[in-house]
Amino acid sequence: MCGLSKYIVCLTLAIILISSCKKDQLITDSSAKLEFSLDTVVFDTVFTTIGSTTHQLKVFNRNSQTILISSIRIAGGSGSQFRINVDGLSGSSFTEIEIPGKDSIYIFIEVTINPTAGVLPFIVKDSIVFETNGNIQDVDLVVWGQDAHFFNSSIICDMTWVNDKPYVIYNSILVDSGCTLTIEPGVNVYSHTNSAIYVYGTLIVNGSNNEHVIFQGDRTEVFYEEVAGQWLGIFLLRGSSNNFIDHANIKNAFYGVSLGSSSSSDLNTFTFANAPDALIRRSVIHNMLYTGIFGFLSFINVENTLLYNCGQHNAHLAFGGVYNFNHVTMANYTNSVVDHSDAILEIGNFAESSQGHFSADVDATFTNCIIDGSLEDELVYDDDHIAAFNYQFNNCLLRTKKSTSDTDYTFIIRNEDPIYILSSEFNFHISSNSPARDAGVATTVLDDIEENPRTGFPDLGAYEYTP
Numbered sequence: 001m002c003g004l005s006k007y008i009v010c011l012t013l014a015i016i017l018i019s020s021c022k023k024d025q026l027i028t029d030s031s032a033k034l035e036f037s038l039d040t041v042v043f044d045t046v047f048t049t050i051g052s053t054t055h056q057l058k059v060f061n062r063n064s065q066t067i068l069i070s071s072i073r074i075a076g077g078s079g080s081q082f083r084i085n086v087d088g089l090s091g092s093s094f095t096e097i098e099i100p101g102k103d104s105i106y107i108f109i110e111v112t113i114n115p116t117a118g119v120l121p122f123i124v125k126d127s128i129v130f131e132t133n134g135n136i137q138d139v140d141l142v143v144w145g146q147d148a149h150f151f152n153s154s155i156i157c158d159m160t161w162v163n164d165k166p167y168v169i170y171n172s173i174l175v176d177s178g179c180t181l182t183i184e185p186g187v188n189v190y191s192h193t194n195s196a197i198y199v200y201g202t203l204i205v206n207g208s209n210n211e212h213v214i215f216q217g218d219r220t221e222v223f224y225e226e227v228a229g230q231w232l233g234i235f236l237l238r239g240s241s242n243n244f245i246d247h248a249n250i251k252n253a254f255y256g257v258s259l260g261s262s263s264s265s266d267l268n269t270f271t272f273a274n275a276p277d278a279l280i281r282r283s284v285i286h287n288m289l290y291t292g293i294f295g296f297l298s299f300i301n302v303e304n305t306l307l308y309n310c311g312q313h314n315a316h317l318a319f320g321g322v323y324n325f326n327h328v329t330m331a332n333y334t335n336s337v338v339d340h341s342d343a344i345l346e347i348g349n350f351a352e353s354s355q356g357h358f359s360a361d362v363d364a365t366f367t368n369c370i371i372d373g374s375l376e377d378e379l380v381y382d383d384d385h386i387a388a389f390n391y392q393f394n395n396c397l398l399r400t401k402k403s404t405s406d407t408d409y410t411f412i413i414r415n416e417d418p419i420y421i422l423s424s425e426f427n428f429h430i431s432s433n434s435p436a437r438d439a440g441v442a443t444t445v446l447d448d449i450e451e452n453p454r455t456g457f458p459d460l461g462a463y464e465y466t467p
Contacts, residue, residue: 027065027101030133034069034099035060041109042152042170043143057107057128057139061099069097069132072107076126082141083110084128111143121145122168122190122218144168148190156181157201163187163211168218172232175199177239185247186211190218196232199240199276207247209282209451215250226337228311229254229289236276236298238262238269243278248285256285256307260296260321267319267351267358270297275321280305282449286426287337291316292330295323296351297360302328304449306428306462309337314344314371319351320360320387325369327445327454329428329461331420332373344373344399348382349389359387367394368440370418370461377401395441397460413439418461429463436460 037058061067073093074080085108086094099105113124124145127138144150146166153171157179161167163186170192175181179201183189185208191197197215207213217230224230233255236243240259250256259276262269277299284306285292292307293300295317302325307314314330317323334340349362371378378399383389397413398404404412419434421427430436440458447453448464459465 025065025101026098027063027067028133030135032063032067032133033135034067034130034132034137035062036137036139038139040140040142043111043141054108054110057109058104059099059107059130060104061101064101066098066100067132069099069130071095071129071131072097073129074126075129075138080126081111081113081124081143082126084108085110109141111141113143113145121220122148122166123170123192142170160184161187161189166190168192169195169197169231172196172198175201175203177201180204182206183213185213187213189213189215190220191215191231191253192218193230194232197234199234199236199243201240202242203234203236203240203245204243205245205248207249207283209247212247212249212284215248215253217252224252226252226287226309228252228287228309228337233258233288235259235261236278238274238276240276243276245278245280246282248280248283250283250285252287254289255294256288256292256310258291258294258296259298259300260294260319265353267353267355270319270351270358270360272297272360275299279303282451284449286310288312294318295321297321300324302326303445304328304447304462306331306449308332308426308428309335310344311338312342313346316346317362317364318346318348318382319358320349320362321364323362323364325364325366326443327368327440327448327458327460327462328366329370329463330372330378331370331423331428332375332378333423334374335424340374343375343380344371344378346380346382347389347391349387350382350384357384359384361388361390363388363390365392365394366396367443368445368458368460369393369396370436372397372399372418375399395439395460397436397439411439411441413460428461430459430461430465432465432467434459434465437465 126141130137148166148168154173160182166188168190172195177200182204230252233253236259275298279301281303286309288310290312292310292314297319298321306329308331330344332340350359393409395411416435419431421429438457449462452464
């Protein structure tokens with residue numbers, strides 16, 4: 001018996017020593033972190049009924065010692081639409097998970113969602129939170145919340161979007177050089193935060209008077225209806241050509257339509273030969289964090305278009321270019337959406353960078369336009385007196401402190417109230433007693449933004465007066 005007792009004691013001591021050694025091997029240094037196979041798990045399946053799908057995430061311990069994960073949990077808790085499986089157990093929260101040194105574990109992520117439930121946002125997000133040695137790390141989870149066409153970091157070519165389901169953009173899209181994206185009437189395009197539509201090729205937007213093409217952020221709750229800066233905007237890059245935007249409603253971005261930027265910061269490469277061009281007509285561009293239409297050494301024609309509620313400029317025409325605005329209304333007044341402090345229109349013929357000062361000729365013409373806001377002067381000219389600086393305002397209503405008596409201005413209505421129907425509610429139709437009535441000059445633009453005919457002496461701005 002004595003021998004057996006000694007054996008039991010020795011065995012017990014051995015177990016204690018082994019256990020102690022195992023605990024001693026745990027790494028407790030706060031600098032020891034986990035690594036993951038993905039930083040964002042995107043469920044990009046397009047669901048047509050109640051959808052359920054599973055993805056996997058691999059969690060690595062790159063250290064030579066065992067690491068103890070104090071907790072693994074879904075940030076949204078038991079109410080989340082995501083579930084995880086760790087070590088064969090399914091749930092939303094787990095504790096005391098060990099990963100041996102130089103080893104890894106798999107976490108299986110499952111989501112069940114009804115994509116036809118209109119109350120859900122287009123993109124549903126959550127995250128898996130890991131706590132290790134006092135460190136908090138997380139991996140984002142993203143799933144489409146409604147049935148739609150989804151594009152995630154996509155390069156597209158020669159594609160037509162039709163009005164069957166919404167189109168949702170995540171992490172931006174690029175229309176490749178030599179390719180065309182055509183968008184048909186009634187299409188709704190929703191872009192996620194920090195997403196944009198970049199175009200090296202051609203963008204054609206074929207909206208109609210009854211079915212506008214709408215571009216906006218992907219937050220569909222009422223609170224976000226007028227919030228600026230929800231997505232980046234539409235960018236027609238250098239070399240892009242034959243762009244056409246008709247009957248579009250572009251809202252709640254950083255920029256509405258931006259022409260002429262480039263992935264290259266070398267301004268020596270910016271020339272008229274690679275300048276993008278666009279015709280924008282019968283469209284509404286509003287609630288921009290920065291600028292409604294931005295032209296950077298580009299060619300832009302704008303007809304029958306309304307630009308309002310832009311945080312900086314409604315139109316900024318910089319570093320030269322050729323611009324023609326006809327029957328355009330630009331309006332900015334401080335309200336709940338914007339704090340109007342920058343001039344509505346800024347025109348310039350130069351740009352500066354770390355490389356130095358660069359000049360380019362500018363030629364801008366404004367005909368039958370209304371440019372009115374709450375500042376004393378809504379016009380800013382940036383002329384470096386090196387490149388040509390040509391502008392012409394014909395038959396326009398302008399809010400400005402500048403003299404309009406020279407030949408750059410003809411038939412100008414200066415500093416008069418345009419008398420909109422109700423600008424406080426963003427109704428920029430002109431009233432019957434507006435000075436803009438019958439103050440225009442006949443051009444090739446024969447109807448207004450709503451396709452009402454313009455006859456005789458047309459009215460100024462985007463809207464022809466209708467009783």
